[in-house]
Amino acid sequence: MSTATPPVSETDVLPRSRAEFLQRFTQGDFGSLRVLITLAVIWLIFALANDRFLSAINLTNLALQIAGIGLISVGVVLILLLGEIDLSVGIVSGLCAAIMAVLNVKHGWAPVPALAAAIVAGLAIGTFHGFIHTRFGVPSFVVTLAGLLGWQGVLLWVLGDTGTINLNAPLIVDLAGTFFADAIGWIIAVVLIAVYAAVTFSGRMGRVRAGLDAPPVGALVVRVVAVAVPVLLTVWIVNQDRGLPLALVILVGFVILFDYVTQRTTFGRHIYAVGGNEEAARRAGIDVRRVRTVVFALGSMMAACGGIMLASRLLAVNQSSGGSDLLLLAIAGPVIAGTSLFGGRGRVWSALLGALVIGSISNGMDLLAYSSDTKFMVTGAVLLGAVVVDAATSKRRSRAGRV
């Protein structure tokens, strides 16, 4: 019955009243707003507890700390969108970094081919997981659990007796060690904002020309400003320290790339369809196995990228690379930032926002000299809070008949 339908939930339509805003907020329509509030609260607490938290040097460090895990989380988001999980991303990041290190240091490969080999290894591992998962119908949970164990063995084998390999090849250590001059930082920021504004407004023009209803110009201005302010603020802050880190540019670049792929391409559309209703996707003629396999390949590729970034920052690869809490935090991040564990819902941006939340907790706790026991407990509580809120809002949402 059309009359009984709740108000139209156009993806980008802004709420008309405060009541509607509150209603949609509690239904989780503004998932990213919720995580921004979480982030603001965390920052406020740490800023009050220690005035060094918001210093340029500390925030620059924070950017460097989240680059590696954020890159891994980008791949995790893609896999979560399918409603699957990849438990091997941590160890695969370590293994691929080890492959790069061994080829570069022990076998004398130049940095570029060594980096390429690590990324190709990631793609191959993910393709293998996807193949086993789709051809034999093995749940991704089990395939990647086997991967978690198996690739750990391969990592130890690749490293051999050395244990630790120190990195000093220029290009490799530059990934985490490069800071742009102030002017370049500003140029990057302005170009980014200009491109975003151009895409936003040309999209509106296209709709107007096609005779479709378009969002009001004011709403788009608000949206561009909402992007411009944090971008400019970031550059302003990091320029007071060492400058814009290349690592942050790489992370944001991958987030933008995969946000484009998921939101604006047929392949991305098919990922959401498979995650939302696999049977519908299959009947629509989508090659579900191919979509799944490619997503697992991309997931492991991003794990490789994250592993390389972590190694570059550590200036070494060792037997514990990719281990410890890396996997758990890489999955927790996007979930904290609103990506559903059940597939079909979430944005690539949640990788960046989630990494920021987790990174901020860890960084702030370090500043306050808490030990890792407290850190784990707080991070766990934040994750628990996020999934409880997610479950509650999606229940409220389904009662109101929205996804």
Add this chain to the structure above:
Amino acid sequence: MTETTSVLALRGISKGFGAVQALAGVDFEVRPGEVVALVGDNGAGKSTLVKVMSGIYAPDEGEYHFAGRPVKVNGPQDAADLGVATVYQDLALADNLDVVANLFLGHELTNVGPQLDETRMEQRAHELLGTLSTTIPSVRTVVASLSGGQRQQVAIARSLLGEPKVVLLDEPTAALGVPQTRQVLDLVRRLRERGLGVVVITHNLADVFEVADRIFVLYLGRPGGDFAASDVTPEDVVAAITGVHNGNGNAKEATA
């Protein structure tokens, strides 16, 4: 009633599953601009007959004619290529995507390389849903927030994007309330106005008499009657469905 006028015709179709003879010697046809209701008791073979038409089952015996010519249909793709679209009972829509995305799923329009052309898809969605006078509030609504009737309309509209000549609907009004059923039946009428051949499986005789031009009864896998809807009463149809009265023979002669 000749093959020159029917768009899709089956001749002498038989299909068995092991010991079960699901269909035996069934002749069936649908003409352009005609709504045929396919009725019968549970297990009468309705779904099997539709699956033969949509290419999912290959019949053991019998011929498939399309637009007056015998054709070979090996699989759903062949039927779709001929212009036979099927809307299944479990609609198979992706709840997390909006109406436009569901309409074009698997056949997205693109501009540069694999980049989605949302503007053109939305335009075509407006056109299509507009000509069908559907009751969908906005093409950017997420499908999960639609009512059952609206979802059915999306599923039917989706089947029309391939410009089919015949649309097969398996129980399109099952589980719908009265107003929603009305919306779907209105849509079925508009398919007829577009000159499509429509085959509707349904259990609901009220629906049958509301939209069907012709009523085809299956009884235990055999033809149990083929009536012009205007010539019969619901009681006649019930008799044919349940096989009481000497239903079969008489019914056939009534329309022959």
